[in-house]
Every structure is written in C-alpha cells, then in structure tokens.
Amino acid sequence: MSAFQPAQRQRWDLFAGFDAAMASPEARGELRGWAGLALLSLAIAGVYALLLAFSRIPGISGIFPWPLQFFDKGLVIHVVFSFVVWFLSVFGALLSVAAHRLASGRPGGRFLARAALWFGYASAPLMFVSGFLDRGEPSLNNYVPVIIDPLYYAGLAALAFGLFLQVLRFLGALLRRSGPMEPVAIGALSAALLYLMALGCFAVAGWALSDSPIDGAFNENLFWGGGHILQFLNVSLMLSGWYLLGGLAMRRPAMRPQLTILAQSLLLAAALLGPVFYLLFDAFSYDQMAAFTWLQYGLAPPTLIAAALILKTALEHRAQEPLPRAHPGFKCLWLSVVVFAVGGFLGLFVDGADTRTPAHYHAVIGGVNLVFIGLFLSFFLPLIGRKPAAGRATGALIHMYAWGQVVASIGLFLAGGYGAPRKTAGDAQGLEAMGALAGMYLNGIGALIAVIGGVMFIWITARLLLRRA
Numbered sequence: 001m002s003a004f005q006p007a008q009r010q011r012w013d014l015f016a017g018f019d020a021a022m023a024s025p026e027a028r029g030e031l032r033g034w035a036g037l038a039l040l041s042l043a044i045a046g047v048y049a050l051l052l053a054f055s056r057i058p059g060i061s062g063i064f065p066w067p068l069q070f071f072d073k074g075l076v077i078h079v080v081f082s083f084v085v086w087f088l089s090v091f092g093a094l095l096s097v098a099a100h101r102l103a104s105g106r107p108g109g110r111f112l113a114r115a116a117l118w119f120g121y122a123s124a125p126l127m128f129v130s131g132f133l134d135r136g137e138p139s140l141n142n143y144v145p146v147i148i149d150p151l152y153y154a155g156l157a158a159l160a161f162g163l164f165l166q167v168l169r170f171l172g173a174l175l176r177r178s179g180p181m182e183p184v185a186i187g188a189l190s191a192a193l194l195y196l197m198a199l200g201c202f203a204v205a206g207w208a209l210s211d212s213p214i215d216g217a218f219n220e221n222l223f224w225g226g227g228h229i230l231q232f233l234n235v236s237l238m239l240s241g242w243y244l245l246g247g248l249a250m251r252r253p254a255m256r257p258q259l260t261i262l263a264q265s266l267l268l269a270a271a272l273l274g275p276v277f278y279l280l281f282d283a284f285s286y287d288q289m290a291a292f293t294w295l296q297y298g299l300a301p302p303t304l305i306a307a308a309l310i311l312k313t314a315l316e317h318r319a320q321e322p323l324p325r326a327h328p329g330f331k332c333l334w335l336s337v338v339v340f341a342v343g344g345f346l347g348l349f350v351d352g353a354d355t356r357t358p359a360h361y362h363a364v365i366g367g368v369n370l371v372f373i374g375l376f377l378s379f380f381l382p383l384i385g386r387k388p389a390a391g392r393a394t395g396a397l398i399h400m401y402a403w404g405q406v407v408a409s410i411g412l413f414l415a416g417g418y419g420a421p422r423k424t425a426g427d428a429q430g431l432e433a434m435g436a437l438a439g440m441y442l443n444g445i446g447a448l449i450a451v452i453g454g455v456m457f458i459w460i461t462a463r464l465l466l467r468r469a
Helices: 014-021 025-055 070-102 110-132 150-175 183-208 216-250 257-271 273-280 286-320 328-349 356-383 392-417 434-466
Strands: 137-139 146-148
Touching: 014 070, 014 216, 014 356, 025 070, 025 110, 025 356, 025 434, 070 110, 070 137, 070 146, 070 150, 070 183, 070 216, 070 356, 110 146, 110 150, 137 216, 146 150, 146 216, 150 183, 183 216, 183 257, 183 273, 216 257, 216 273, 216 286, 216 328, 216 356, 257 273, 257 286, 273 286, 286 328, 328 356, 328 392, 356 392, 356 434, 392 434
Parallel strands: none
Antiparallel strands: 137 146
C-alpha cells in the first residue's frame, strides 16, 4: 500500500507556535506595551526633528522663546529616542515573545515584566523634558549623547534598569523552559548576554570616572566601550529579525538552526573582547579606544554568513515557486540586506572627521530599522491581533524609507569626500566645493523621502495599536 499523500502540500509555519504562546491577554498586553514604547520613542524623535527644523528658521527666536542651547539639546533627544530607546524597546518586545514561547505561554515573572514596562515608560518624560529646560549642557558624544542634567541621567538609568528586569525575566523563563530552544530564543539569549556585557562596560567605565568632572569628555569615555557593545546587540537583533522575516515570508527556515547558532556565537565571541579591553589597556587611553573601534570588524563575519544563507534559501525558493515579493516582511528583508551592505561598504572609508562617518552609520542603522519595520508589520502586530492590511501604502513606506536612506547616505558620503565636517549645520559647515554642496542637497532629498516613509509607518502602526481589539 502506498504511503498516504495529503491533499495539500504541508508547509512549515513559523508563526503558529508563537501565536499559540502569545494567545493570552496578558501576553498580548505585554507585547503591546513594548510596541507602544517603541512607537512613542519614534514619535518623540520625530517631534524633536520638526522642532529642530523650526528652530533654524531665521528670525524665529524673536517669535518663540526657545530654551537655551535648544538646537544641541534637541539633537541629543532626537538621536537618543530614534536610536537608543527605539532599538531597546524592540529588544524588550523580542524578549517578551521569546520568554512566552520558551515557557509555552506561561513564563511567570509577571511582576518583573510589569516593572520593566513601568521603568521603560517612566524614562521617556525624564529624558525629553530636559530639552525644554534652561539648564544642563548638551553633550554630543558618541553612541549615547546626553544632556548633563540629573533628570536626563535618571531617564537613562530607568530605561537601562527596565531592560535589565526584562532580561532577568527572560533568563528565568529560559531556566524553566518547557518549549523549544529555537533560533528566535537563541537570538534573544545572545542579545540578552550582549546587553549585560554593555551594562558591565558602562559600570566599569563609571567606576573609573568616579572622580572626574561630568562634562563632554566624561560622557564620551563613559559610553564609548558599552556603546560599541550595543552595536553588537543591534546586529544580533537584526539577525533574529532576518530569520523571522525570511521564515514568515517564504514559509521555510531562512537559516539552519546550527548556522544561526554559529552566527550569534561569533557575535558573542567578538563582543567578549570588549570587557577584556578594560583589563588589557589603561582606562580611556588611545589604545583602548582604538581597540574598541577595530572591534567593529567583528560584526562582519556573522552578518555575511547570515546574508549568504538567506540568499541561498531565497534562490532555492525561487527554483520551486515565485518569491513572495508582495509580502511586507520579504520587502523589508531584502532591502535591509541591501541598505546594511551599503553602510558596511561605506564604513571602509571613514576616518571619523567628516560626514562619511554618519553616511556609514545612517545606512547601517537604516538596515536594522527596516528589519524592525518588518517585524512590526509581519510579526508583532499580528501576534496581538492587529495585523495590518496588505496594500500599496505599506509597500510604499518600506521602499521610501529604504531608498531614502540610501540616497541620504550617499549624499553624506559625497559631501564628506570633499571635507564636509560632521556634527555641524548651516554656515558652520563651511561648504564651498561643488561636490560638498551637491552631496548635502542629495542628503536632504534622501532624508525627506525616508522621513515620509517613517511617518507613514508610525501612523499606520499607531492606529492599529490604539484601535480596540
């Protein structure tokens, strides 16, 4: 007798297991809380971007009394909310989903989960209010720029502690797990360990700086080492996102679990050198800072491995059936790979002095952001019963954000090649070469396109989150 053949071809379903684990109102409410914090951070960043633009209008200071040093303070708030709070909120959401999946929907630690969200939401007003106060000096240091004000530091501490509680809750679910230890859980574990490493670097640096005055140099030294480790965390989240988006769109594993473990392990192995640098070198010496800079090359091998594996899976899929080009997760996946690759290539030519540096990291961050956009549209929102309708607006926002970032980054790179300085604006840039002017105009056009795509994303997802179930 021949073997039974099902009437329809059986398909691997990545979403089903997570949907079952997130079925309870508590689980969905927790995920909705982290998604809400993520969108709130983008909204605050957007408001400050608009205020920054208004503050630069000639004569506007005579109409509206801007706080002292508002431009620099507003720039700090914009950067922190659009990169730090946004990224870490997505991290919190992924930890929540992974904890529920590991515990088959019953992870426990409800108090830790609620406290983590409370601290996360409490951090936002503490930080953004600082931009409107006539006190505190802005510090445009790398990775985590700050306003030197107790309220702002309290906000950063609240956010860091909230994520620490969320990591503890995830690790507790991991120790008591009853569900599968699959690539998403492996990625969440990698990101959790990287977060703890970053906190460790901040703590060691803070201890070494305990007798130093709090100024720009203090903040640069405080956040330099841990800030580099946070970049490994961001890439770890991106790799998990690539796996999820590929699996959701193509309905087959985008990467083999063993190779997913390899990619995440390479990230961890490279990042582990960070804390060691505090033992090998004098604190905040040139050699130590240079070592952290060179450490960034450790991001390349796991990223290349993951991208190659996803490309292989896509080619195998195309040999059997058309690629799911209309799926928002697939759009975000391949565009993320492209934009991140552009940023990685531009990073080969940076020296830290001109706009080639922001050209590199804006493209890299854009690649990570595209993954997060895809996770919201294809994973987080469907898990809480708020799946967005597939339509032209969704596809348009993805393409506008992606190609806008590429154009903006190429413009910055072109201007930097002609000596345009970073962290300056307006006449202070001293742009005279035609190439520098053309590059900055190109950057402005690309940034406008990307911002429109970002606003569309916030509008669509916020409406779904705020809608009654």
